[in-house]
Amino acid sequence: MEAETLEASTRDIISWFDRVSTNAGVVQRETLRRIIELNHGVEYLKKWLGDIDVKEMDECEIESLYTSLVPLVSHADLEPYIQRIADGNTSPILTQHPITTLSLSSGTTEGRQKFVPFTSHSSQTTLQIFRLAAAYRSRVYPTRDGGRILEFIYSSKSFKTKGGLTAGTATTHYYASEEFKIKQEKTKAFTCSPPEVISSGDYKQTTYCHLLLGLFFRDQVEFITSTFAYSVVQAFASFEELWKEICKDIKEGNVSSRITIPKVRKAVLDIVKPNPILASKIEAVCGDLQGSDWYGLIPKLWPNAKYVYSIMTGSMQPYLKKLRHHAGSLPLVSAEYGSTESWIGVNLDPSLPPENVTFTVMPTFSYFEFIPLYRQNQDSSSGSVDFIEDEPVPLSQVKVGQEYEIVLTTFTGLYRYRLGDVVEVSGFHNGTPKLNFICRRKLILAVNIDKNTEKDLQLVVERGSELLSNHRAELVDFTSSAELVRQPGHYVIYWEIKGEVEERVLFECCREMDASFVDHGYVVSRRTNSIGPLELCIVERGTFKKILDHFIGKGAALSQFKTPRCTSDRMLLRILDLCTVKRVRSTAYD
Numbered sequence: 160m161e162a163e164t165l166e167a168s169t170r171d172i173i174s175w176f177d178r179v180s181t182n183a184g185v186v187q188r189e190t191l192r193r194i195i196e197l198n199h200g201v202e203y204l205k206k207w208l209g210d211i212d213v214k215e216m217d218e219c220e221i222e223s224l225y226t227s228l229v230p231l232v233s234h235a236d237l238e239p240y241i242q243r244i245a246d247g248n249t250s251p252i253l254t255q256h257p258i259t260t261l262s263l264s265s266g267t268t269e270g271r272q273k274f275v276p277f278t279s280h281s282s283q284t285t286l287q288i289f290r291l292a293a294a295y296r297s298r299v300y301p302t303r304d305g306g307r308i309l310e311f312i313y314s315s316k317s318f319k320t321k322g323g324l325t326a327g328t329a330t331t332h333y334y335a336s337e338e339f340k341i342k343q344e345k346t347k348a349f350t351c352s353p354p355e356v357i358s359s360g361d362y363k364q365t366t367y368c369h370l371l372l373g374l375f376f377r378d379q380v381e382f383i384t385s386t387f388a389y390s391v392v393q394a395f396a397s398f399e400e401l402w403k404e405i406c407k408d409i410k411e412g413n414v415s416s417r418i419t420i421p422k423v424r425k426a427v428l429d430i431v432k433p434n435p436i437l438a439s440k441i442e443a444v445c446g447d448l449q450g451s452d453w454y455g456l457i458p459k460l461w462p463n464a465k466y467v468y469s470i471m472t473g474s475m476q477p478y479l480k481k482l483r484h485h486a487g488s489l490p491l492v493s494a495e496y497g498s499t500e501s502w503i504g505v506n507l508d509p510s511l512p513p514e515n516v517t518f519t520v521m522p523t524f525s526y527f528e529f530i531p532l533y534r535q536n537q538d539s540s541s542g543s544v545d546f547i548e549d550e551p552v553p554l555s556q557v558k559v560g561q562e563y564e565i566v567l568t569t570f571t572g573l574y575r576y577r578l579g580d581v582v583e584v585s586g587f588h589n590g591t592p593k594l595n596f597i598c599r600r601k602l603i604l605a606v607n608i609d610k611n612t613e614k615d616l617q618l619v620v621e622r623g624s625e626l627l628s629n630h631r632a633e634l635v636d637f638t639s640s641a642e643l644v645r646q647p648g649h650y651v652i653y654w655e656i657k658g659e660v661e662e663r664v665l666f667e668c669c670r671e672m673d674a675s676f677v678d679h680g681y682v683v684s685r686r687t688n689s690i691g692p693l694e695l696c697i698v699e700r701g702t703f704k705k706i707l708d709h710f711i712g713k714g715a716a717l718s719q720f721k722t723p724r725c726t727s728d729r730m731l732l733r734i735l736d737l738c739t740v741k742r743v744r745s746t747a748y749d
């Protein structure tokens with residue numbers, strides 16, 4: 160009965176998605192109708208639509224009326240409305256259903272955290288997309304029913320807003336929701352760690368316990384996961400330091416004194432029992448692994464794991480190399496595409512390498528529009544516009560090969576909200592587009608007429624750091640800033656490196672990076688010295704951990720953490736500068 164239920168539920172969700180994706184255009188218009196009907200009369204919609212009642216209108220009319228009367232907005236435009244909700248105003252401002260929870264998102268701005276409404280719809284769609292993705296994964300990589308998942312997941316501390324609403328990251332709300340439990344039951348795969356560990360609020364203690372319990376349940380672990388790949392990389396970097404202590408705990412059925420939170424200690428102690436045989440097995444494996452720089456750590460420690468599953472695209476791509484090192488021969492499955500504002504697309508082809516993964520848009524989750532983006536003529540001298548935009552089009556009208564910015568209308572009260580992500584349509588699944596994630600829209604590095612996105616920077620760093628591997632060193636993490644105080648302004652790239660590298664090599668890396676920025680504005684400015692030579696700063700080991708701590712201290716959660724790839728944040732620059740141990744300047748244009 161149980162096994163049949165899993166099979167049936169897998170079949171059901173796949174055939175549901177086949178249905179809605181086949182009729183995606185129609186489903187999108189129905190979704191828009193539902194959102195507007197559900198929120199008929201709310202202050203924000205009234206402002207733009209007046210008293211128009213859409214009940215008597217057909218879906219095409221609603222769509223054209225809505226897109227002609229309601230303006231495109233960014234988070235800043237909606238902030239005053241969201242702030243009133245946060246302050247306790249319970250009148251229908253953005254939604255008819257009162258909003259009791261707010262999420263913190265980093266989606267479109269950096270540095271400053273933003274509130275986004277969170278409702279039960281948010282958790283329900285999370286459950287639905289996870290179940291759908293699990294169904295497709297199980298076709299390629301079947302797992303055993305009742306197995307375990309080693310999940311590196313972390314809740315942040317929730318707090319109350321002035322008006323008494325609960326605020327925290329979206330993942331925090333999800334882990335605390337009923338849907339998180341339902342997902343485990345529906346997919347017949349159970350997380351290794353109890354809720355007390357996930358919600359401890361101290362990411363170091365949580366990581367330790369995840370590792371300890373993951374190893375305690377070693378033979379049952381079917382796959383390893385985290386929201387963003389960074390957390391898996393971070394957890395195994397800690398494991399290299401912690402493994403002896405973890406083995407001791409498994410041997411004695413104990414938990415290290417570094418776990419100081421009483422309810423976490425108790426929850427873990429209720430689970431671990433002394434297992435000296437398992438402990439010595441793990442010790443032996445770790446002894447061997449140390450000799451091979453921990454290559455293939457995951458399959459060697461978790462022999463029944465079928466894959467590693469996490470977001471590996473976009474700003475997570477720089478961690479792929481390390482992840483592949485730890486995963487050895489185990490497949491890497493790139494996880495879904497979404498944001499605190501809404502889930503967007505699902506990975507229906509888990510066997511694809513992360514570099515080629517596409518995300519199939521979920522046409523029932525939100526109403527999506529797409530702003531066509533055209534890369535600007537490379538020799539334009541306008542420093543402020545990165546792309547030329549055309550009029551937004553609905554999902555049914557997107558074209559393969561075209562780049563777009565995504566616009567969302569959600570069940571949670573965001574209307575024609577620019578998400579700030581750039582995607583490219585790579586094809587269709589039935590009638591719904593498949594997207595490549597390209598980058599965040601915002602330019603991150605610019606001094607004058609130069610324009611570089613996160614993706615541009617990533618490629619440059621990739622080129623520069625290739626040289627490190629010839630010297631048995633590796634890049635741990637990186638960020639950058641545009642130094643504008645001293646003239647001429649120039650880019651500064653900060654690297655944390657594992658291994659010793661001679662200064663001569665660093666000069667070469669720096670030169671290579673400087674020469675690899677292909678943006679015409681940059682090249683011209685460098686030639687004329689209106690942008691100075693690129694500066695490479697090497698920071699001491701552990702600096703990016705300090706940066707992580709800084710963000711966690713400000714309420715971020717490890718589950719959603721993304722290293723800022725460019726910063727003008729004074730505190731962050733202070734940490735980076737204090738930790739800089741070596742500086743070199745490029746000679747590329749001398």
Ligand code: AMP
Pocket residue numbers: 263264265266267470471472473474494495496497498499500578580596598599719
């Ligand atoms: P947040 O809401 O703060 O967790 O961040 C959401 C943002 O993370 C999105 O707007 C994207 O820029 C990025 N993101 C989420 N999922 C993916 C993915 N699968 N691939 C690449 N970037 C992603």
